[in-house]
Amino acid sequence: MDTKSKKYSHSIITKVIVFIIMLACFSGAMQAIGHLVSVTDGDVEIIFEDNYYLSKSYVMESEGLISDITRLMERYKSEEHILKGETINKDELRNEEQQLFFDYQLESKNYNPNLREVENYEQFKIEYADKITQMKDQMIKRNVREFHFLLNNIEGVKDPLYYASDGVNVYTNSTMKEKQQFKAYPSYMVFEGYKREVYPKEIEANKYLNWLTMEWDEWGSENLAFYVAFSKESLDSKISEWKENKVIATKDFYWLLGFSAGFILSFIYLALVSGRKSFKDKELRLQAIDKLYIDLSILSCLGLIILWMLMLDMIVLPNNLSWVIPVTLPISAIFFILVLSMVRHFKNRTLFRHTCIYQIIKRLVQFIGDVYNSGNVGVKTVLIVIGYPLLIALTFFMFPVTIGVAAWFALKKVKAFKAIKDGVEEIKNGEIHHSIEVAGKGEFASLAANINSLADGLKNAVDNELKSERLKTELITNVSHDIRTPLTSIITYVDLLKNEKDLSKIAEYIEVLDQKSTRLKYLTDDLFEAAKASSGNIPANLEKIDIVSLITQGLGEVSEKIEELDLEFRFNHPNDRVHVTADGKLLWRSIENVLSNIFKYALKGSRVYIQIEEAGNEVLLTFKNISAYELNISADELMERFKRGDESRASQGSGLGLSIAESLIDIQKGKFLIQIDGDLFKSMIYLPKNNKE
Known part of the structure; x- marks a missing residue:
C-alpha cells in the first residue's frame, strides 16, 4: 500500500x-x-463590523459634507468675504512675495547688493507693485473658485439633512433651523461650539467617528452650530x-x-x-x-x-x-x-548558473584564460610573426596620417584650453551657473570638472544663503503666529472675565486661560531651548551610556501615556548590552522629543517600533510609527523650525521638537535623520559606539 x-x-x-x-x-x-x-x-x-452605526459606511455618508462645510465656514465664509481679500493667507502671501523678490534679485537691474536687504525690499515693492497686485488677484480668484466648488458640493446633497451656521453665514438643504427639529429623526449628529451629541449613542464607539469630529473640534467656538439628520427611509435603505x-x-x-x-x-x-x-x-x-x-x-x-x-x-x-x-x-x-x-x-542548485549573464561571463573568462594559459612563448611568437611586419608596413604608408592625427590632437587640446579659459572668465564675471564642457578623460577634462565643482560649491553657498534668509523670515512669521494665537485667546478671555457675572462661565473662562497660558509657556520654553541648542552653547558631559537600559527605563516612565493612546510598543535590541558615548540627560531629552512627536501624531491603536542595531563604529536607534495624518510634506521641510506633519498650525505642538532633537544629537557628535514613506514616519539617531571596558 x-x-x-x-x-x-x-x-x-x-x-x-x-x-x-x-x-x-x-x-x-x-x-x-x-x-x-x-x-x-x-x-x-465591513466583514468584521458589528452593525451599521459602527461601520465606516455610516461615517462616510457625511464625512465629505462636514469637511466641505467646515472649510466653507472656517476660511471662506462668503464670496464678499473672499473678494475683500480676507481669505488670503499671510504666510502664503509672504512666500509668494519672497519668490517674486528672488526673481527681482536675479532679473532687475535696480537690485543693489551693496544696500541693506530692507532697502532692496522697499525698492522691490515699488517696482513690482503691479505684479504683487496681480498675484493677490490670482489668489482671490483661486479662493473664489474653491468657494463655489465647495458650495456646489454641499448644494447637491439631498440626504442627510443639514444646517450649519457661524452666526452670520448659513448653509442648509432644509427649512429646519432648530436642533430639536433634527433630533426628532432616528439618527442625528449635533455640533455646537466644543460640544457634540450623536444618536444612537452607540455611534460614539465608531472608530471612524474622529474623521468627522477632529477638524470640527480643532476649530470649534461658541457661535458655531452644525446639525445633521438621517431620515428613516434613508436609514432603512442604507x-x-x-x-x-x-x-x-x-x-x-x-x-x-x-x-x-x-x-x-x-x-x-x-x-x-x-x-x-x-x-x-x-x-x-x-x-x-x-x-x-x-x-x-x-x-x-x-x-x-x-x-x-x-x-x-x-x-x-x-x-x-x-x-x-x-x-x-x-x-x-x-x-x-x-x-x-x-x-x-x-x-538542482543551478538557479544562478543557468542564466544568460552567467554563461556570457563564464565564456569570456574561459577565452581570456585560454589566451593566458597558451604561454608567453606562444603570445610573443604571434606578436613578432604577425605584429612586427604589419607595424613596419603601416609606418611607411601612415606618415602623413600620423602628422594629421597629431595636428588634430593638438587642435583639440587648444580648444579645450580655450573653453576652460573662457569658462573661468564667465564664472569670474558672476555667471555661477555656467558649466565648462570639455569632452574626454584627460587632464583638461579633469581640470574643467574641478572648476565646475568650485562653481557648484559657490552656487550652493548662494542658494544656502538665500534659503537661510527665507528660513529666518519664516521663523519670525511662525513664531509670531504661534505665540500670538494663545496670547490673543488670553486677552479675549480676560476681557470676558471683566464683565462676566455667571460663576460657571467664569470657571470655564479660567480653565481656557489656564490652557492657553500653559500653551504659551510651552511655546516660549521650546523656543528658548531651540535657540540654545542650535547655538551649541549647551555643555555635553559625554560618558558611557547603556542605551538599552535608558530606553527601557524611559518607556516605563511614559507607560501611562502609551496606554492612554492605545499604542503598542515593540522594542527590538541585541541580547548583549549596547553602549554609546553620549550625555545621558541630552540623549534622553532628544528621545523624549521623538516620543512626544509619536504621541501627538501616531495613529491611535497602531504599533510603534523601536530598534537598536550596531552599524560599524556607530549605534543606530530607529523609531517607526504610522501617522494619523497624511504626510504630504518632505522630510527636509519637516526638519525646519515650526513645521508639522499635518501642515496645520492648529495642533498643540510647537514644531520645534524634531529640530531640538537634531541640535542636541549634533552636540553629542551624532546624527539625527528622518524618513517618510507614505504614512510611515521613521526617526533615526546615530551615536558613536563605546567599546571601552
Whole structure:
C-alpha cells in the first residue's frame, strides 16, 4: 500500500491534476478578491463590523459634507468675504512675495547688493507693485473658485439633512433651523461650539467617528452650530444595503480563504514533487521548458503579470467580473510553469548558473584564460610573426596620417584650453551657473570638472544663503503666529472675565486661560531651548551610556501615556548590552522629543517600533510609527523650525521638537535623520559606539 501511495504521489497524472487544481484555486481566489472589492467598494472591513452605526459606511455618508462645510465656514465664509481679500493667507502671501523678490534679485537691474536687504525690499515693492497686485488677484480668484466648488458640493446633497451656521453665514438643504427639529429623526449628529451629541449613542464607539469630529473640534467656538439628520427611509435603505453587502462580502471572504488554502497546499505539493519520481529520489530530472534561461524566465513572468493586469483593467474591471477566470487561467498556467521550472533549478542548485549573464561571463573568462594559459612563448611568437611586419608596413604608408592625427590632437587640446579659459572668465564675471564642457578623460577634462565643482560649491553657498534668509523670515512669521494665537485667546478671555457675572462661565473662562497660558509657556520654553541648542552653547558631559537600559527605563516612565493612546510598543535590541558615548540627560531629552512627536501624531491603536542595531563604529536607534495624518510634506521641510506633519498650525505642538532633537544629537557628535514613506514616519539617531571596558 505504501509503495502504491509513493507511485501515485509522483505520477505525471497526479501532478497534472494538482496543477489544474492549483490554477482553479488561484483563479477562484482572484475572482473572489475582485468581487469582494467590487461589492464593498474597497471597504473590506465591513466583514468584521458589528452593525451599521459602527461601520465606516455610516461615517462616510457625511464625512465629505462636514469637511466641505467646515472649510466653507472656517476660511471662506462668503464670496464678499473672499473678494475683500480676507481669505488670503499671510504666510502664503509672504512666500509668494519672497519668490517674486528672488526673481527681482536675479532679473532687475535696480537690485543693489551693496544696500541693506530692507532697502532692496522697499525698492522691490515699488517696482513690482503691479505684479504683487496681480498675484493677490490670482489668489482671490483661486479662493473664489474653491468657494463655489465647495458650495456646489454641499448644494447637491439631498440626504442627510443639514444646517450649519457661524452666526452670520448659513448653509442648509432644509427649512429646519432648530436642533430639536433634527433630533426628532432616528439618527442625528449635533455640533455646537466644543460640544457634540450623536444618536444612537452607540455611534460614539465608531472608530471612524474622529474623521468627522477632529477638524470640527480643532476649530470649534461658541457661535458655531452644525446639525445633521438621517431620515428613516434613508436609514432603512442604507442599513438594508449594508447588511446585504456584509453577507455577500463575508461569503466572498470565506471563498477567498478556501481558494487560498487550496492554492497554497497545491503549490507546496508541486514544489516538493516537481522533478522527482519519489521523495527519496536523489536525481532531479529537468524538462524541456527548463532549458530556458532563468533571467529570461523572470522577464517572461514579469511580462505575464503586466499583461494580466492590463487585460483586467481593459476587459474585466469593474463590470465584467465573470471574465476574471477566463483571463487568469491561461496566463497563470504559463506563469506557474515558469515558476516551477525555477523551483526545479533551485532544487538542482543551478538557479544562478543557468542564466544568460552567467554563461556570457563564464565564456569570456574561459577565452581570456585560454589566451593566458597558451604561454608567453606562444603570445610573443604571434606578436613578432604577425605584429612586427604589419607595424613596419603601416609606418611607411601612415606618415602623413600620423602628422594629421597629431595636428588634430593638438587642435583639440587648444580648444579645450580655450573653453576652460573662457569658462573661468564667465564664472569670474558672476555667471555661477555656467558649466565648462570639455569632452574626454584627460587632464583638461579633469581640470574643467574641478572648476565646475568650485562653481557648484559657490552656487550652493548662494542658494544656502538665500534659503537661510527665507528660513529666518519664516521663523519670525511662525513664531509670531504661534505665540500670538494663545496670547490673543488670553486677552479675549480676560476681557470676558471683566464683565462676566455667571460663576460657571467664569470657571470655564479660567480653565481656557489656564490652557492657553500653559500653551504659551510651552511655546516660549521650546523656543528658548531651540535657540540654545542650535547655538551649541549647551555643555555635553559625554560618558558611557547603556542605551538599552535608558530606553527601557524611559518607556516605563511614559507607560501611562502609551496606554492612554492605545499604542503598542515593540522594542527590538541585541541580547548583549549596547553602549554609546553620549550625555545621558541630552540623549534622553532628544528621545523624549521623538516620543512626544509619536504621541501627538501616531495613529491611535497602531504599533510603534523601536530598534537598536550596531552599524560599524556607530549605534543606530530607529523609531517607526504610522501617522494619523497624511504626510504630504518632505522630510527636509519637516526638519525646519515650526513645521508639522499635518501642515496645520492648529495642533498643540510647537514644531520645534524634531529640530531640538537634531541640535542636541549634533552636540553629542551624532546624527539625527528622518524618513517618510507614505504614512510611515521613521526617526533615526546615530551615536558613536563605546567599546571601552
